[in-house]
Amino acid sequence: MSDVSEDEDVEEQPSQRVTVKQRDPDSGLPMVIEVGGHYTAGKPFIVEKYDTIMLHSEEGVPYIGVVMDFSEGEDEARPGETEVQARMCWLYRTRDVKGPAKAAVGEMPVVVRRAALSAAPTSGGGDKGMFQEVLVSNHADVVSAACIMHHIRVWCLPDERLDPLLVPAVAAGSGPPPGAAAAAPTAAVARSALLPGFVARRLYNPEKSKLLPLGKVAPAVAKREFKPWVGEMVSELLRRTQEQLPGAMAGWVRLCAQRQARYS
16 A cells, blocks of 8 residues: 655564454454554553554555454464454555545645644654544455554544644644743644644545545445445544544643643
């Protein structure tokens, strides 16, 4: 899914222990799993349907996707043994979009900066401080659950408006800390006053190279332009964002206030 630059190191995937914590009472298939914490400071974590996660890639650039369901199949690394497998719906990075959709991506400014605690623009490159936009897709594959690295936060919005993710100006850093002189507003502040995490606003169909706002997926499913599972997934992702956003915003504003208070 992602091209790897020549200077990126490709690391060998460590062995991740996967334990089934809950099975479907009818089919017997895994519903909830626990993944060993190689990437999370040794702390195992729970993974279930519709979780957004990052996965190890032998190409070097981690994949990101949505868990659709689990199954069990033959472990290719250990013949005769079985392993837990996950069906993943992939989230595409905007740089991975191809064909006519690539031009369409450019018609809507891509979100590229994470919320900042200062009015000063961040210098340097790399992923630190980045708020990267991703595209939900209708492309799914089955992979080993041992590839799962950790959860990621993806805010899914029905249209192009970013208002739900806008952090209050003072908390975001565009206003001065208590007792400090006012800083001149900069363009960087407007771009950076967003809640941390990834953001997804569109569905990408890689086969037809088309983009569709997430809020219009349900009508498209009704017209049989997409399979029902795509509509169910998008509806759940939008619902989770709506449910989790108020608490996440309140927590981030508190953190910003605590950090700014140090300079009062």
